[in-house]
Amino acid sequence: MSDREQAFQEIFKANSKKIYHLCLGYTGDSDAANDLLQETFLKVWQNLDKFRNQSMISTWIYRIAVNTCLTYLKKEKRAAKDELTPNIIETKEEEVSEKQEQIATLYKCIAKLEESERLIITMVMDELPYPEIAEISGISEGNLRVKIHRIKHKLTELYNQHERL
Template sequence: MSKEAQFKEIFQANSKKIYHLCYGYTGDDETANDLMQETFMKVWQNLDKFRNQALISTWIYRIAVNTCLSYLRVEKRQAKDELTDTIIETRGEEISEKNEQVSTLYKCIAQLEENERIIITMVLDELPYAEIAEISGISEGNLRVKIHRIKQKLTELYNRHERF
């Protein structure tokens, strides 16, 4: 398989999740696209170095996490209340309530601390705990405690948001 074909396959399998991770971290559609693009540019540049195919998603996630962590908010924008309308591609009236819910969920994620945002987007995307621990560089025991706290925090934030 050519490098380009391999890259295409990797991109298609991972881009959506990486985009969600970047979106969860920045709360901004345009920046999320930029960070995702930057992540995959780095993936391409390192593709030859990577041999263990079984761990490729962990590897891509780690690049994405580090890309997000080193991202500087040039405009000092606070994502919390400024989620753009482009967050969801509207497919019609019938899903507008779902759009609203997704929008609220992103707003709540934006209120978490940086590392919590990253961890929770991976939990929501159902990555195995072992893999999340490997990506975020913390022990699985600590991670479980951390996840438990973040879940509670996010649920509380969401329910508080929904009441208003």
């Protein structure tokens, strides 16, 4: 295996799961999330040499992922994701458990948020530091804190409303 492939393998291993969560939170569909993940890492592979000297490689990967998710609209107009998509239902049927149901509900609620909110909240839940989220989303840290506060409140309300149903 070449050095380049070795480096890419390590980067992929360290970041793919979180990027997949971001894509899944944005699309609500596992097939689409896998496609977006692949597209994101294709860009990473293409630009690997530019990354070599970057200390925060994850920030760049996240930024590519966010932009790839936003570009996704260009290719396919997605209907409002207020219903569980077949892939999530499939997972739910395979492993029927309270936890799985809660996760499915959480994704369902995330799908009801605006696009930028979906992207930001998945990064918050994956515990990315606020300065990094601000850097990725291009929003000032102060504004981001306000925004995150609102999104957290909105998501919690949506989730609790859903649980009451």
